[in-house]
Amino acid sequence: MDLVWPATAWALWVAALAAAVVVAGRERPAAFPAPAGEPDPRAVGELLRGMRAQEVFHATLCELAELGPARIEGDRLALVPFPLEEALPAYQRWALERVRARLAGRDLADAAEAPLVALMPDGAELEGEFAPLVRRRAIDLGLARRRWPSLIVPVGLAVALAVPWYVTVAEAGVSWLGGIATMVSFVAGGSLLLGGRGFLLTARGRELAARPSPQREWIFTGSGWQGDDVEPAGYAGGPRRHEVAGHVVKRWHDGGTRYLALHDGRSARAKAVAVDPGTYKDVLPGDCVRLLVRREGDVVRVLAHERHW
Numbered sequence: 001m002d003l004v005w006p007a008t009a010w011a012l013w014v015a016a017l018a019a020a021v022v023v024a025g026r027e028r029p030a031a032f033p034a035p036a037g038e039p040d041p042r043a044v045g046e047l048l049r050g051m052r053a054q055e056v057f058h059a060t061l062c063e064l065a066e067l068g069p070a071r072i073e074g075d076r077l078a079l080v081p082f083p084l085e086e087a088l089p090a091y092q093r094w095a096l097e098r099v100r101a102r103l104a105g106r107d108l109a110d111a112a113e114a115p116l117v118a119l120m121p122d123g124a125e126l127e128g129e130f131a132p133l134v135r136r137r138a139i140d141l142g143l144a145r146r147r148w149p150s151l152i153v154p155v156g157l158a159v160a161l162a163v164p165w166y167v168t169v170a171e172a173g174v175s176w177l178g179g180i181a182t183m184v185s186f187v188a189g190g191s192l193l194l195g196g197r198g199f200l201l202t203a204r205g206r207e208l209a210a211r212p213s214p215q216r217e218w219i220f221t222g223s224g225w226q227g228d229d230v231e232p233a234g235y236a237g238g239p240r241r242h243e244v245a246g247h248v249v250k251r252w253h254d255g256g257t258r259y260l261a262l263h264d265g266r267s268a269r270a271k272a273v274a275v276d277p278g279t280y281k282d283v284l285p286g287d288c289v290r291l292l293v294r295r296e297g298d299v300v301r302v303l304a305h306e307r308h309w
Contacts, residue, residue: 053127
């Protein structure tokens with residue numbers, strides 16, 4: 001069995017892939033760079049930090065409240081007449097349209113304001129329509145870029161895999177070498193096609209993602225909590241660990257420490273616990289959780305998690 005031609009074909013394909021990666025890796029200037037000194041959009045920052053789409057949408061509503069088209073008080077939002085709506089970025093206009101449609105919906109007919117939880121679109125809509133608009137904004141601002149400048153590149157590389165695969169199978173036939181060539185072609189080609197043009201952070205984007213999220217309070221009162229009293233879940237004496245369960249009614253951070261407040265549906269006060277960054281990112285207000293908490297008030301692990309969104 002002569003492996004010269006299969007080895008040559010695979011080497012040429014790998015060289016083409018490496019050249020494409022090097023060329024595509026050159027960062028391009030932003031289409032709409034933010035003016036010097038202007039803060040980067042909150043929603044874009046949350047997207048780059050890998051937060052859930054609901055978190056990014058909530059950050060967008062906070063942006064709208066700062067700009068003027070909306071007003072947020074506690075856990076309730078109301079729209080405000082805003083003559084410059086067409087000048088807003090596409091993702092902010094999308095959020096405004098969804099909020100306006102939900103306020104005009106059957107359940108909220110004639111409502112001047114509504115709880116944020118009632119205005120949140122479903123997850124599929126956020127992931128399929130809203131998140132791509134935020135990613136587009138990140139690219140326009142120079143905070144992210146596409147891995148490939150055009151879909152022609154990954155599609156061409158995937159199609160080109162047929163050459164080394166055919167040369168290998170023609171030479172090796174039905175053998176372990178042919179099987180490996182088929183598997184590699186399938187995995188590499190599928191990854192190129194499914195990945196599309198890709199989405200990578202630029203140096204500025206990585207810098208923004210590394211910063212802590214701006215202070216932003218998210219409140220949920222659907223459990224009966226009135227939005228006021230919060231007390232620590234820790235205590236002096238007693239067992240070293242205990243369980244705390246309820247709806248997440250508030251989420252915030254203070255410096256480097258992240259907190260969740262849980263309400264059991266009966267008490268006047270919610271219990272505040274300190275959580276790790278992963279739990280903070282995964283758990284949103286409205287979710288129902290059961291946590292194992294140390295005597296000092298920090299979470300050991302999540303025992304149960306029922307998503308509201």
